[in-house]
Amino acid sequence: LKEFKEFKKIFKFEMKEIEEKEDGSLFVDGVCIREGKEGEWVGETETFVNVGYKFHGPLPKVLSNLFHYEFVFRGHKLSSAEVIFQGFKFSNPKEQKLLFRYYGLDSNNIKITGDHDWKSTGTVYFQGKQIKRDSTEFDDFIDEMYISLLQNPLYRNALKKAGNKYILHAIGGKTKQDTVFTRYEFEYELNCLREF
Numbered sequence: 001l002k003e004f005k006e007f008k009k010i011f012k013f014e015m016k017e018i019e020e021k022e023d024g025s026l027f028v029d030g031v032c033i034r035e036g037k038e039g040e041w042v043g044e045t046e047t048f049v050n051v052g053y054k055f056h057g058p059l060p061k062v063l064s065n066l067f068h069y070e071f072v073f074r075g076h077k078l079s080s081a082e083v084i085f086q087g088f089k090f091s092n093p094k095e096q097k098l099l100f101r102y103y104g105l106d107s108n109n110i111k112i113t114g115d116h117d118w119k120s121t122g123t124v125y126f127q128g129k130q131i132k133r134d135s136t137e138f139d140d141f142i143d144e145m146y147i148s149l150l151q152n153p154l155y156r157n158a159l160k161k162a163g164n165k166y167i168l169h170a171i172g173g174k175t176k177q178d179t180v181f182t183r184y185e186f187e188y189e190l191n192c193l194r195e196f
Helices: 002-010 058-062 082-087 093-099 104-113 136-149 153-161 183-195
Strands: 026-028 031-034 048-050 071-073 076-078 123-126 129-132 166-168
Touching (some): 002 183, 048 058, 058 153, 082 093, 082 123, 093 104, 093 123, 153 183, 166 183
Antiparallel strands (some): 123 129
């Protein structure tokens, strides 16, 4: 973790622009990643992997936080990174632990049962401890979680398989007030992890 944090300080990251046309089509580096507002997303090209659990192709799916990867984080056996992000919405440690049994879309859907409105408070929870969403403590927590996820050799291999392609998350939220992990944070984290 210490080595990764040092590496991250010097890692040069520039998020790719997504250009939207009048009809809702989206482009990255001149490549159409979605035709119109209702078109299918492009999951992978020669220059990038667009991460999304429901996108076509194996890499977009296996690099998603929703994918089933078992790993241990702070004494908890987890089945996907997504349970951390959805678990933030539970202030009750026992309920959060129950959520940790899920993974993928189930953990994403069960967030509706959470007892904490993190958007109005600007705070999230992990096992009863409150963390400010927009803080260095939160960023450090996320780094630790992803380094823990690297325990799983299949996840490490998925990052390696991306090769030199930019890891994109076009469906990611834009602001820290609206999502517990923004598009920028996701892309920065995964591109940095892959290089590390």
